[in-house]
Every structure is written in structure tokens, then in C-alpha cells.
Amino acid sequence: MLNNYLIIAYRNLLKQKLYSGINILGLAIGLAICISMAIFVESELGYDKHIKGHENIYRTSLKMTVPGSPAQSFAQGSVYNAERFTNYFDEITEATRLRSMGATLGFGDTHFSDEGLTLADANVFNFMSLEMIKGDKQSALVQPNTVVLTESAARRYFSSIEVLDKTLILANRIPLKVTGIIKDLPKRTHLEFSAIVSMGTAAEFLQNPNWDTDQSFNYSTYFKLKPNTDIKALEARFPEFLENHIGEGLGDIFHYTLINITDIYLNSDLYGEMKKNGDINIVFSFSIIAALILLIACVNFMNLSTATATKRAKEVGVRKTLGAKKYSLVTQFMIEAIMLCYIGLFIAVALVEATLPIFADFIGKTLSFSYLDLNTLSILLSLGLVVGLISGIYPAFYLSAFKPARVLKGEVTQGKTGALLRKGLVVFQFSVAIILIVATVIASMQLNYARNIELGYDKSNTFVLRGLWTTEASPQRDVIKTQLLANPDITSVTMTSRFPTGSLTDSMGLLHPATKEMQLMPVLAVDEDYFSSYNIKLLSGRGFSRDFTADAISRPSKENPNPEFSVVVNSVAAKTLGYSPEEAVGKQFKVLFTRTSEGTATIVGVTEDYYFSSLKTEVAPTYHLLNHNNGYNMSIKYTGDTAQVRDYIEQTWSKFVPDQPIALDYLDDRFNQMYQQEDREFIVFNLFSLLAIFIACLGLFGLASFTTQRRTKEIGIRKVLGASVLDIVILINKEFSKQVLIANIIAWPAAYFIMQEWLNSFVYRIDLSILPFAVATALAFVIAWVTVGSLSAIAAKERPITALRYE
Known part of the structure; x- marks a missing residue:
């Protein structure tokens, strides 16, 4: 019996090459994405599970x-x-x-x-x-x-x-x-x-x-x-x-x-992590998208199977007349679905084998896939079976429910229920595709905003030299700076405790001048050249100057238990202390060195707020201290040829710190690294969106092809009665356009909610506008019209006499 079912399934596969090919291709792509994501997720969830206990x-x-x-x-x-x-x-x-x-x-x-x-x-x-x-x-x-x-x-x-x-x-x-x-x-x-x-x-x-x-x-x-x-x-x-x-x-x-x-890698992204950790939200979102794409492929299968039911109607009628039971027909159609799915699975495994190294290299992971492993093989076979059952169960029961008497009389077997289901499934496919398009457009706009926002400092043509805190480098800092400034291509050099694109995690306690309550405020140690080197705008007052020796920080001592020194605060820090930028200049507050020692800080300047870290981090109220001892990093501004300047910096370092390897970075590279993860997410999102749209188009192509075939005689009659090719294209497109419109109505609120949540991870973000939704809507309609219109135009161009003779 099983052998008979397989032979019939094989014959039907050859008989309906177009629809079988569409189903197999859609399932293969969906399964390939699903398998790749399963490998990725298993890798991400497996961190530190090798540790005993x-x-x-x-x-x-x-x-x-x-x-x-x-x-x-x-x-x-x-x-x-x-x-x-x-x-x-x-x-x-x-x-x-x-x-x-x-x-x-x-x-x-x-x-x-x-x-x-x-x-x-x-x-x-x-x-x-x-x-x-x-x-x-x-x-x-x-x-x-x-x-x-x-x-x-x-x-x-x-x-x-x-x-x-x-x-x-x-x-x-x-x-x-x-x-x-x-x-x-x-x-x-x-x-x-x-x-x-x-x-x-x-x-x-x-x-x-x-x-x-x-x-x-x-x-x-x-x-x-x-x-x-x-x-x-x-x-x-x-x-x-x-x-x-x-x-x-x-x-x-x-x-x-x-x-x-075992939760640290995916659920902890704090200052002081040993290395860059993953993100559980990425695992969740990619898994959901992969599952949705596979579901779209399953929907394609159901849609085409039910749409082409009339081609199997007589077969069902004859088999029932000869005594076939409903369960045997259901079994036959389920075996056909599972067979197609396993063909798709075979292609999917080949696709994964070919593309996994590329995917792993792109995301910077070590991913492996051994489909001959017994556990993996059993999972793959189970996956193929489950997907085959999901894809084939409704078409099997739908086809096996035909009444022999009505079918053999040639009565219409489509029914309103089947038509509504197919329309609903098309709506679902396009809803998912529209959500992905909206997400892609919004992600692109946010990343573009992050890269082009006015940072409040000049990051161009800047090298950052790290590691100046060591016993080898620390005594050489001043002479290195002097040597670098001797090069005419180097315009400025400044030493700081941290540099832009880093994290402001150093803080000191202070007493609020109004409430006298203790609070912590991030602190940045700089030298006199910091504000001019980075072109940071002063809203009031002045920056640190070599003309004012009292600017430099001094710590409490027996001789001077309450030292005075200058600070420069940013605008948000002035506001936190209760002042406007103009009012803040000249004001004083207590800085707490320990629980029992303090100093008096005088505000000499207020800077414009600038984005020291990622846009995911709020601009922190910060005060700057003139502290040469904490100049652990050197920022080097230059003009001219980048390679030549880099060589000069490396030669200078080798001359004065020969026993310590240089740690030199280009500031623009570090800035781009802050959004590297979002860039990768964006590219993967683009790929997923394209694949989801492609699979949806495959299904739409199959449905449009079947619709135009089913309406061939109608098209011939309309042409005889004077209808133009454009009239017929519009007529058939109208039917699918309604479904795309409904898909937009459903997708817009869902996309809005999802992307609002994503944007909320950025402290500084774009406001959602109608543009991404309009772009997604326009693309959805264009895709549908091109897919359906091309097929209906071909059918409409046929000679009427050919259409009227169509069987």
C-alpha cells in the first residue's frame, strides 16, 4: 500500500511540475533558515555548560x-x-x-x-x-x-x-x-x-x-x-x-x-565583562523570524494544494466510488506532502552545508553542522515529518472531503470556505513580509541617525594611543607627547583617563551645593588640551589653562586638608547641580576623596553636552578634572597621510617604550564598532526580509498562475467583448490587491509596537513617522502587482480562440 502511495505521489509531482517546484523551493528555503537558526541558537545557549556543577x-x-x-x-x-x-x-x-x-x-x-x-x-x-x-x-x-x-x-x-x-x-x-x-x-x-x-x-x-x-x-x-x-x-x-x-x-x-x-553570556552586558557578550533578544527575534519564514513556506503549500484541488477532484471521486475510505485518502495526501517536504529538506541540508561557513564568518561565531550524526539526523527527520504534517494536514482533509456524486457530475468543488482560507493565508504571508520591510526601513533610519548625529566633539583624523598607565609607559608620557607634536602633520595631542567611544565608569562623590546630600557623578581626567583638541564647545566660562596653576586637582594633605581646584562640567551636570550654564561659572561644591577627606571644586566652565558613549547610553552629568597623573590614554589629531602618521606614532612609541607593544586605534574604527552588532542585525534582517518576500512571491506566483489558468475561458470571452490587456490585468490584480491591503491593516500596528520596543533600547532615537509604513505598503503592492500582473498579462495576450478552446 505504501509503495502504491509513493508511486502516485511521484506521478503527481511530475504532472504538476510548476506547483511542486514552488512548494519544494519554498520549503527548502524555509527549512534551511530554520536549521541555520537552530544551529545558531544551540551555540548561543550552550555557553559555559561544560563547567561541572x-x-x-x-x-x-x-x-x-x-x-x-x-x-x-x-x-x-x-x-x-x-x-x-x-x-x-x-x-x-x-x-x-x-x-x-x-x-x-x-x-x-x-x-x-x-x-x-x-x-x-x-x-x-x-x-x-x-x-x-x-x-x-x-x-x-x-x-x-x-x-x-x-x-x-x-x-x-x-x-x-x-x-x-x-x-x-x-x-x-x-x-x-x-x-x-x-x-x-x-x-x-x-x-x-x-x-x-x-x-x-x-x-x-x-x-x-x-x-x-x-x-x-x-x-x-x-x-x-x-x-x-x-x-x-x-x-x-x-x-x-x-x-x-x-x-x-x-x-x-x-x-x-x-x-x-550559564546565563552570563546572553543575559549580562555590564561594565567589566571579560569579553563582548551575546544578546538573548537577538536569539529570540531571529528564532521567531526563522519560524515565521518556515510557516510562510507551509502556508504556500496549503494554499497551492487547496487551490489546485479541482485537478485532483475527479481522482478523489473515482477512488471513493471504487470503495476508498476517507482515512486512506488522507494518508495518501499526507504521504505526498511529507515526500515533498523531505525533498525540500534534502535541498535545505545542502544549502546549509554550503552557506553555514559564510554565515558563521559573518556573525563571528564557530558554527558546526554534522547531519550524519545520529542525534542530528533524527532531529532533521523529525523536523521534516512535522513540517510535512503541518503543511499537508489541511489539504489532505480538504481533498478527501469531496463528494463523489457532485465531482463526477463536474460540479464546482472550490467552495467559499476554501477561497476564504486561501485569502487569509495570503494575508498572513504579506503581513509578515510587511512587518519585516517596516523593521528593515526603521533599523536603517536609526543606524543612519546614530552615525550622522552631531556628537558634540570632532572624531575625525584621530588616533588613540592606549596603555600609558603601565610602569614602562607612564614615565614617558610627556616626552612622547612632545615628540609627537614635533611632527608638522600632528596638530594636537591630549591625555585623558578615558576617551570618546569608551564608558564613563570612573566617578567621585560630591555634596550637592543646595541639598548637601552626597551623590556620585562620573568624572573624566583630562589635560589642558582636551577641549580644544576635540573641538568641544564651551557654553560659558573657560577650559583648563596652563596660565592658571590652581586649575590642577590636588589631594588633601596635612598641610592642606581642604585643597581647592577647578572643574569643568557639562550642561547636564550644571542642571543636576541646580544651575544654568551661565549661573554655574564660579559656583563651588565639595568633592569627597574618602569618607573623611574632601576638597573644594570651583566651576570655571560649562561645556555643551556631547555623546561620549553609544546612543544607547544617556549623556551622563560629568565633571572634568585637570589631572595629569591619570592620563592613561593619548588622543592624537593629525592632517595629511594616515599611514605616514601611524608609522611616526609607532616609531615614537618604539623609541621611548621599547619593551611594551603599542596599542593604537583609529577613533572612527572604534566608533563604528559601537554599532557593529546593530549593523549585523540589520544585514540579517534584510536577508530575512528578502527571503520572506521571495517565498511569499513564490506562493503568490503559484496562486496567480492557477487563477489565470482557471479563468482562461473568461479572459478569452472578455477579449472578444472588447476588453484590453490592461483591463484584464487590472481585473485579476484587484482580487489580490484587496488581500495585500488587509495585510497592511494588520501589519502596521504589529510593526509599530515591535519597532517601538526596539527603538526604546536607544536613549537617543528617531521618532516613528509614516515613511517606513508607506514604503512597506508601496513595496508590497508593487511586488504583488508585478507578480500577478506579469502572469495575467501573458494570459491576456493569448489569442481569444486559443482561450475559448482551453480545457
């Missing part, structure tokens, strides 16, 4: 809120959190800490500026399931001045992994003994390090014997909890603990939460 491992996250100040969120906390939390909370059984170092490491004349250099506790290997190749994981980091390398780092430094007991020099001053080699970290982890230095080295590296009482947020702290711990209940006890055991008033300011280690 990951269900009970959590990292702390910190949100710091001070009244009147912008909230700041960190992936890191204080160095002492691990010990104090573990001792106080019985639910915590173990803790470990990591701190990125950002220093040089090497030996002899070979030094690397290794961004994967990390301080860690001795238990990190068991805690994070790191596989030790050489050495003893229990003792490798117990002693100070020890280091464990990853396999690739060992080969980079020594060209071998046989390196135990060899010595590396940290920051050109601290000898480290290599005590172990671990396997390279897996790709799917939020961790990123290549050399792990014992935590006992911290005092010497930081040149601070009291490093373990430092309150700054530099340490990623991980806790291992008892099974079945109530996370919310544990978090609820943190404020009281902070208040009673860390510092009075901190319970209302520091808000620590716990995030499972």
Missing part, C-alpha cells in the same frame, strides 16, 4: 545607585567580597576571583601586551573545570609569583608546552615561574584569559600592600552555592549584610545580584 555556580553583579546620580552597573565587585560573603552566608560553599591585569608579559627582548593576563585564586582550575595538561592544579597558583599558561599562550611565548619552571617577566619587573599548562578555553565561554597569575602576586603587581582592602570594583567574583538554594531569598539578605558588615549606608547604594554562570 554549573547549575550552582553564580557570579555577582553590582548596580550602584546614589540619589541624584545615574545608576552604574558592574560585572565586578570589591576584592574582599569573596571572603566576606562566604563567611557570612551558609548557602555559599566556595568562592573564586578573577581580575584582568592588562600588562606586558615576556622574557628577554620578547614581550607581549597580553589582554588575557588575569589574576586568579588557586582554586580556579577545579572551580571553572579547567583541564591541566602540565603541572598540578592543586598547587599551581598557591605561591606568589607563579603563572599558568594556556596551551596557545605557551606556544606563543616559548614555541612549546614543555615550559614548566621557566620564567616570564610581568610588567618588566616581576619574575613569574611557569607552574602549569591548561588546555585553551572552549569557544563557548564568557571567560577570556590566556595567562593566569597567582592572586598572591597582586600586592607586588599593584604596588599596594593593602590591595585586599581596596574598595574599587575590579574583581569578578563567583560563588558556588548549595543545591536548591533560593536565589531571590539569598539576594534579599545582601543589603542588610552590606549595611552591617561592609559600611553604613551601603545597603541602599550597592545592589548585588546573582546570575548563573
Whole structure:
């Protein structure tokens, strides 16, 4: 019986080549997208699940809120959190800490500026399931001045992994003994390090014997909890603990939460993350879109199967007359649908195999697809079966329900219900396509807005030289600046603690001049050339000047317990302090260095607000301090040839800091990187939109082809009666235009809601206008008219006598 069903299915496939081809192509594209997205989603959801006991491992996250100040969120906390939390909370059984170092490491004349250099506790290997190749994981980091390398780092430094007991020099001053080699970290982890230095080295590296009482947020702290711990209940006890055991008033300011280690990659995007994390919203949105595209392909199948039902009507009538039961007819039609689906699945697998490397390279992921794997094969076969059942179930029951007596008499079998369903399915297809078109247009407008907005500073022709805080580079900062300015192509050089496109995470406490309440405000350390170099406009007052020696910050001392210095604030900071830009100049407020020491700041200037970070970040109230000691970065403005200036900067660096590799960036590149993720999303959105439209057009083409065939005699009669080709094209187009119009009515509100939510992720964004919706509507109608009109025009151009003889 099954063999008979397959033979009939094969014959019908050949008999209706056009409609079968449309169905197979649509299903193949839909399945290929669905499989690709499944591979992507599985990859994204699998981060850090290789760590043993990951269900009970959590990292702390910190949100710091001070009244009147912008909230700041960190992936890191204080160095002492691990010990104090573990001792106080019985639910915590173990803790470990990591701190990125950002220093040089090497030996002899070979030094690397290794961004994967990390301080860690001795238990990190068991805690994070790191596989030790050489050495003893229990003792490798117990002693100070020890280091464990990853396999690739060992080969980079020594060209071998046989390196135990060899010595590396940290920051050109601290000898480290290599005590172990671990396997390279897996790709799917939020961790990123290549050399792990014992935590006992911290005092010497930081040149601070009291490093373990430092309150700054530099340490990623991980806790291992008892099974079945109530996370919310544990978090609820943190404020009281902070208040009673860390510092009075901190319970209302520091808000620590716990995030499972497997959730960090997709659900945490805070300052201090080890590397750029993913986004769960991208996973959700791409998955939904892929599912919708596959559903559109299934809709095509149902539409064409029910539309072409009259061609199978006599077959059904004869089979029923000869005694065929309804269930056997349903089985036959379902097998046909599943067979077509499996043909589409075979093509889809080939498409995925061919395009996955391109897709993986584009999104910067390592994606793999082994369709011969038993689990993968069973999933693919199940997917083909499910899609075949979804696509074929309604057509099977629809076709098997024909009445033999009516069919054999040649009565019309289409019915109003089938026609309404087909129209509804066309409306659904175009609704999805219109939503995607609207989303694409709005995303394009927002990204264009972000790139062309008036930033408030000049980012053109600017290099950023990083890493000036190290012991090698710090003493050479002034001489490097002087040497750079000797080049006539370099117009200005300024040193700052941070630079535009970065994050303003440094802050200092101050007392509000009116309320006398303490608040935190982001602070930026600059030199006298900062405002002129970046062409930042002053609304009132002046910038820092070498003519005013009192401008520079000075810290409290026995001789001067309340020093005075100048600050320049931005417009929003002046407003936060209760002043207009003009009123602010000359006003003073207290700056809190510690809980017991303070200084007096005098506002000498107010700048226009400028977008220091991404448009997803609100312009923060900021005050600028003249602080040469914190000039960790150098911004270099230039004219002339970019390559020649870069060479000159690199030569200057090599001359004065030969033992530290240069870290030089082009500011425009860093600016573009801020929106790199949105760019990729936009391109994928474009691709999805095009594919959704293409599949919808395939279905529309099939329906239009069938409609024009079914109305061939009508077209011939109308031509005999004087109708022109244009009249016939308009007549047939009118039927489909109504469905496209209804699709727009449904799609507009949905698209508006979805894109409003997306735009809300930007603090500074475009306002939604009618333009994207009008563009989507126009495109939808043009696509429908071209698809349907071309077929109806071909039919209308046939000689009337040919149409009247059509069977």
C-alpha cells in the first residue's frame, strides 16, 4: 500500500511540475533558515555548560545607585567580597576571583601586551573545570609569583608546552615561574584569559600592600552555592549584610545580584565583562523570524494544494466510488506532502552545508553542522515529518472531503470556505513580509541617525594611543607627547583617563551645593588640551589653562586638608547641580576623596553636552578634572597621510617604550564598532526580509498562475467583448490587491509596537513617522502587482480562440 502511495505521489509531482517546484523551493528555503537558526541558537545557549556543577555556580553583579546620580552597573565587585560573603552566608560553599591585569608579559627582548593576563585564586582550575595538561592544579597558583599558561599562550611565548619552571617577566619587573599548562578555553565561554597569575602576586603587581582592602570594583567574583538554594531569598539578605558588615549606608547604594554562570553570556552586558557578550533578544527575534519564514513556506503549500484541488477532484471521486475510505485518502495526501517536504529538506541540508561557513564568518561565531550524526539526523527527520504534517494536514482533509456524486457530475468543488482560507493565508504571508520591510526601513533610519548625529566633539583624523598607565609607559608620557607634536602633520595631542567611544565608569562623590546630600557623578581626567583638541564647545566660562596653576586637582594633605581646584562640567551636570550654564561659572561644591577627606571644586566652565558613549547610553552629568597623573590614554589629531602618521606614532612609541607593544586605534574604527552588532542585525534582517518576500512571491506566483489558468475561458470571452490587456490585468490584480491591503491593516500596528520596543533600547532615537509604513505598503503592492500582473498579462495576450478552446 505504501509503495502504491509513493508511486502516485511521484506521478503527481511530475504532472504538476510548476506547483511542486514552488512548494519544494519554498520549503527548502524555509527549512534551511530554520536549521541555520537552530544551529545558531544551540551555540548561543550552550555557553559555559561544560563547567561541572554549573547549575550552582553564580557570579555577582553590582548596580550602584546614589540619589541624584545615574545608576552604574558592574560585572565586578570589591576584592574582599569573596571572603566576606562566604563567611557570612551558609548557602555559599566556595568562592573564586578573577581580575584582568592588562600588562606586558615576556622574557628577554620578547614581550607581549597580553589582554588575557588575569589574576586568579588557586582554586580556579577545579572551580571553572579547567583541564591541566602540565603541572598540578592543586598547587599551581598557591605561591606568589607563579603563572599558568594556556596551551596557545605557551606556544606563543616559548614555541612549546614543555615550559614548566621557566620564567616570564610581568610588567618588566616581576619574575613569574611557569607552574602549569591548561588546555585553551572552549569557544563557548564568557571567560577570556590566556595567562593566569597567582592572586598572591597582586600586592607586588599593584604596588599596594593593602590591595585586599581596596574598595574599587575590579574583581569578578563567583560563588558556588548549595543545591536548591533560593536565589531571590539569598539576594534579599545582601543589603542588610552590606549595611552591617561592609559600611553604613551601603545597603541602599550597592545592589548585588546573582546570575548563573550559564546565563552570563546572553543575559549580562555590564561594565567589566571579560569579553563582548551575546544578546538573548537577538536569539529570540531571529528564532521567531526563522519560524515565521518556515510557516510562510507551509502556508504556500496549503494554499497551492487547496487551490489546485479541482485537478485532483475527479481522482478523489473515482477512488471513493471504487470503495476508498476517507482515512486512506488522507494518508495518501499526507504521504505526498511529507515526500515533498523531505525533498525540500534534502535541498535545505545542502544549502546549509554550503552557506553555514559564510554565515558563521559573518556573525563571528564557530558554527558546526554534522547531519550524519545520529542525534542530528533524527532531529532533521523529525523536523521534516512535522513540517510535512503541518503543511499537508489541511489539504489532505480538504481533498478527501469531496463528494463523489457532485465531482463526477463536474460540479464546482472550490467552495467559499476554501477561497476564504486561501485569502487569509495570503494575508498572513504579506503581513509578515510587511512587518519585516517596516523593521528593515526603521533599523536603517536609526543606524543612519546614530552615525550622522552631531556628537558634540570632532572624531575625525584621530588616533588613540592606549596603555600609558603601565610602569614602562607612564614615565614617558610627556616626552612622547612632545615628540609627537614635533611632527608638522600632528596638530594636537591630549591625555585623558578615558576617551570618546569608551564608558564613563570612573566617578567621585560630591555634596550637592543646595541639598548637601552626597551623590556620585562620573568624572573624566583630562589635560589642558582636551577641549580644544576635540573641538568641544564651551557654553560659558573657560577650559583648563596652563596660565592658571590652581586649575590642577590636588589631594588633601596635612598641610592642606581642604585643597581647592577647578572643574569643568557639562550642561547636564550644571542642571543636576541646580544651575544654568551661565549661573554655574564660579559656583563651588565639595568633592569627597574618602569618607573623611574632601576638597573644594570651583566651576570655571560649562561645556555643551556631547555623546561620549553609544546612543544607547544617556549623556551622563560629568565633571572634568585637570589631572595629569591619570592620563592613561593619548588622543592624537593629525592632517595629511594616515599611514605616514601611524608609522611616526609607532616609531615614537618604539623609541621611548621599547619593551611594551603599542596599542593604537583609529577613533572612527572604534566608533563604528559601537554599532557593529546593530549593523549585523540589520544585514540579517534584510536577508530575512528578502527571503520572506521571495517565498511569499513564490506562493503568490503559484496562486496567480492557477487563477489565470482557471479563468482562461473568461479572459478569452472578455477579449472578444472588447476588453484590453490592461483591463484584464487590472481585473485579476484587484482580487489580490484587496488581500495585500488587509495585510497592511494588520501589519502596521504589529510593526509599530515591535519597532517601538526596539527603538526604546536607544536613549537617543528617531521618532516613528509614516515613511517606513508607506514604503512597506508601496513595496508590497508593487511586488504583488508585478507578480500577478506579469502572469495575467501573458494570459491576456493569448489569442481569444486559443482561450475559448482551453480545457
